[in-house]
């Protein structure tokens with residue numbers, strides 16, 4: 240298996256445990272905690288079986304400082320959009336598996352599972368972004384904590400806001416043509432954006448910090464609090480609108 244196949248297999252393994260758990264008897268916090276733990280176990284098992292020598296940075300595991308000197312680091316969010324997963328009946332939650340490599344010093348592979356839709360999008364084959372539909376621009380934002388900067392940017396762009404859960408789902412909403420941009424500020428960690436950003440880049444989308452600077456992964460500090468993902472032809476306008 241190549242690295243993309245490993246990432247996709249890990250995302251599928253997480254989906255296979257998350258879907259039956261969601262449809263079982265657990266509710267609320269217990270369901271979210273069980274989902275986080277089961278998806279973490281499923282992904283860790285795939286990585287241990289196929290890439291035992293690689294380091295891992297996961298939301299659901301203790302941060303291993305070995306990743307700071309490792310050549311290959313998997314950046315994992317086993318269940319992104321836990322709130323939406325717990326809510327039941329929603330499809331805006333995701334599984335994130337990315338690979339960071341020291342040579343390029345950047346993400347090289349990513350897979351994002353959307354279990355409720357039965358889909359996994361990955362860096363290879365690169366997804367094809369559909370053409371822009373007629374109508375106002377659509378800016379995806381957190382449904383539970385839409386940042387003021389996203390509201391202001393949408394107003395400046397004459398855009399409508401599309402509130403959704405999960406950083407992975409919102410990034411893929413741009414890849415899949417459900418939104419034209421995703422703007423986030425106020426807090427997030429490397430695992431929330433790594434795999435979605437890898438997939439978005441493969442699809443030819445713009446990805447950066449809010450100030451237009453590059454997103455840096457496998458930095459010591461896992462905090463990576465803001466993010467812009469958009470169609471490349473909109474990048475100048477979106478970045479100007481958030482400034």
Ligand SMILES: Nc1ncnc2c1ncn2[C@@H]1O[C@H](COP(=O)(O)O)[C@@H](OP(=O)(O)O)[C@H]1O
Pocket residue numbers: 298316318319320321322380381382383384403404405406407424425426427428431
């Ligand atoms: N202000 C903040 N501080 C820390 N994490 C944040 C955050 N805003 C969003 N996130 C994280 O980013 C992911 C997407 O958030 P949202 O759905 O609100 O857009 C969620 O990940 P998890 O579900 O993995 O915890 C959420 O916890």
Ligand SMILES: [Mg+2]
Pocket residue numbers: 298316318319320406430431
């Ligand atoms: Mg997350």
